[in-house]
Amino acid sequence: MNFELTEQQEMLRALTREFADGEIAPLADEIDTTESIPESLRQKLRENNYFGLLIPEEYGGVGVDAVGYVVVMEELARASAAVAITVSVHNSVAAGPICRFGSDDQKKRWLPELAKGKLGAFALTEPGSGSDAAALITRAEKNGGDYVLNGSKTFVTNGQFADLFVLMARTSQESKHRGITAFLIERDAPGLKIGKTIDKMGIRGSDTVELALDNCRVPERNRLLEEGHGFRVAMQTLDGGRIGVAAQALGIAQASLEAASRYARDRYQFGHPIADFQAIQWMIADMKTEIEAARLLTLQAAWMKDQGIPYAPHASMAKLKSSAVAQMAADRAVQIHGGYGYTREFPVERFYRDAKVTELYEGTSEIQRIVIANSVLHPKDGKSAS
Numbered sequence: 001m002n003f004e005l006t007e008q009q010e011m012l013r014a015l016t017r018e019f020a021d022g023e024i025a026p027l028a029d030e031i032d033t034t035e036s037i038p039e040s041l042r043q044k045l046r047e048n049n050y051f052g053l054l055i056p057e058e059y060g061g062v063g064v065d066a067v068g069y070v071v072v073m074e075e076l077a078r079a080s081a082a083v084a085i086t087v088s089v090h091n092s093v094a095a096g097p098i099c100r101f102g103s104d105d106q107k108k109r110w111l112p113e114l115a116k117g118k119l120g121a122f123a124l125t126e127p128g129s130g131s132d133a134a135a136l137i138t139r140a141e142k143n144g145g146d147y148v149l150n151g152s153k154t155f156v157t158n159g160q161f162a163d164l165f166v167l168m169a170r171t172s173q174e175s176k177h178r179g180i181t182a183f184l185i186e187r188d189a190p191g192l193k194i195g196k197t198i199d200k201m202g203i204r205g206s207d208t209v210e211l212a213l214d215n216c217r218v219p220e221r222n223r224l225l226e227e228g229h230g231f232r233v234a235m236q237t238l239d240g241g242r243i244g245v246a247a248q249a250l251g252i253a254q255a256s257l258e259a260a261s262r263y264a265r266d267r268y269q270f271g272h273p274i275a276d277f278q279a280i281q282w283m284i285a286d287m288k289t290e291i292e293a294a295r296l297l298t299l300q301a302a303w304m305k306d307q308g309i310p311y312a313p314h315a316s317m318a319k320l321k322s323s324a325v326a327q328m329a330a331d332r333a334v335q336i337h338g339g340y341g342y343t344r345e346f347p348v349e350r351f352y353r354d355a356k357v358t359e360l361y362e363g364t365s366e367i368q369r370i371v372i373a374n375s376v377l378h379p380k381d382g383k384s385a386s
Helices: 007-034 039-047 066-079 081-101 104-116 230-266 278-307 312-342 348-359 365-377
Strands: 120-123 139-143 146-157 164-170 180-186 192-197 208-219
Touching (some): 066 230, 066 278, 081 164, 081 230, 146 164, 146 180
Antiparallel strands (some): 139 146
16 A cells, blocks of 8 residues: 555645635534535535545536545535535445446436535434344335335435435345335425434534435435345445544544644643643653554545445544544544543544544444454355455
């Protein structure tokens, strides 16, 4: 693995940092307070092709590689984790499965629109099935040339504004995993209702909703792959999505480090900047070291994806480590700010709230540990992964 970014990846980093610092960061507190991303900013994200990052150029996208994607996601999250996850979900778990599993007709129909900024969402979790995703009960029954879906989904990121949902439903009761099928459901599909917006602790500017499907009719042409392949679509999609969440966590951690360092240099106590005190220096040193370790894990998983090397356990390791580092860094940043860190006057309070969710969505930390442990104890090639 080459530890140097390519010229194109460095350019992506520079351009995204300039955009994030100029267009996103000044609005970050407003986004958190109002619990919404201004339409003017959404339009700028469209104009700068952030909704087409992982979509191939032949369909109007940018077609960046996974390493480049990590670089972009970290910079966006450094300014606003809510904006970053909006872009990440659209690219990795909405457009991503269409790129990977869609038919030629589905790609031609949807990818150009998604690249232009029509928003995508991913609907897997249900009120009774979270980590046990195969336990979902939303039903899809064939009826002529359509499927009729009944059930509900929850924790659907981007759901309030999404134009297209990648949604998993059960087409058979005979097998828990093999009875699940993936569908592409348009926002105006008859019987699809956007439910309540979920009130969250962090990433409050990212809309998260419930969905209700009441005899929702979906044409057969909107089925992704054959019946019974939906669980594979979901799991392989989440493998890539975890790299994006790891990068989001890195952005939160890096923002925490930068804010803590600035404050430590500017804040005086006992006649000295608190940066002179060893207690502060050690916290900064730990933050920096852990961030660098998490970044290397994340870049490794992305590089493996680019090389076509099986990367699922490494994506889980990257997400597990990066989310823990985001939590630690945000906590240390609040501690360094002292009482001020507990107020909304400084952004570290937002970082602290935003960091937690990276340990929860697209697979909890406990699920990541199961994936990692299985790769060591039960490797598919029969060889020890240790």
